[in-house]
Amino acid sequence: MIELETYFFTILVLSMFVNLGLALYGVLARPSLVKKIIALTILSDTANTFAIIVGYARWPSPTLPIKPPVLTNLNPSQVDILVFSQQAVDPLPQALVLTAIVIGLAVTLFLVFLTLQAYRLYGTTDVRKISKLRG
């Protein structure tokens, strides 16, 4: 009746949607800028995980292939390349996520810097209080 693999995979995807909702709640509803930044990092990590799942390919069988799909010699044959391209996972989402992580780190550091400066100037990171400041 219930397939265990499908159940686990559904838990995985669904929990990521819940994570997305929680992160959006944190970004939109929490008043503190620090909490907003934390929620934003959770949001970007969830988005990255979604991208990785898009590139996921199932391992063909529990016992085969024995060795991971890697090209190891300098002069591969046509068969080597064909086997490699049939067994490896999609590299495109990984390439996008890898740059997204570093850019996300730089942007997060910039936001932390802005928040720190706002705290130095106004003495608070609460957006409700900052918006009421004049000047």
Added chain:
Amino acid sequence: MRTTKENLVIAISMALFVLLLSLVLAVGGLGYILPPPQVRLIASWYLRVTFNPFERLFSAMAPEGVTSIVWDFRGLDTLFETTVFYLAIIGSIAIARGVIGGHKEVDEKKLGLSLIVKSVTRISLGMILAVAASIALHGHLTPGGGFQGGASAAVAPLILLVVFSRYFIEKHGITKNTMLILRSIGLFGIGMTAFIVVIIALASGAPAFVFQNQPKTIAPTGMPFEIGGALTGGTLWFFNVFEMVAVAAGFTIIFLLLAIPEEEYKKILRLGGGEHE
């Protein structure tokens, strides 16, 4: 403020929501089916041409598919992502303008953590840098590359900053300005590597593309993909090295700026911050 008990109830109800809804979906046949063992057609194409001596005109000639995509097939994407990175760091430097810091005469031997931590840091520092260099320099062969290597290398100055002090590392040459120069060298290197095939082709009068790596149909000039039996992946190796320098120096700048003591900021803000009153 919520109490701990209320937080616990919220967390458990979230977990139960996910588990039960998944159960309902899976039993009802609406669950997410597992992805097939085959990848999509475009991914299969990328994997087939990433290192393929039989299709030199399409191949990036590097066995690591992710690096081939990052710096060859979708190289312009990565160039503009590097621009975003550049702007984020320039923004941080602009916020901290006027704050120089680090000129105070202090006895840096008294600052920082204990002698044990300092000794362990001295030992492990070389290892951190070696791992970072290995990640970046082998980026075209094994998982890794310039971004990851640079982010790992930036851990070393961060640890120094925490374990010793800001004054210690500024005395040993890791200042904002030297890092800015290092970062500019890295970015300049990325720019030059993007144009190197064009420059080589111009000398012989052949057509070439910007961001070209291997020879293409109408642009026969290309970088050698191996030197003495060692794979370099053409321009990929140079991109990785320069990106590592740029990323590591960029992160070090932000860490240094974040470590400026609060009093110095307060001083600057009090002197020039008239518009905030």
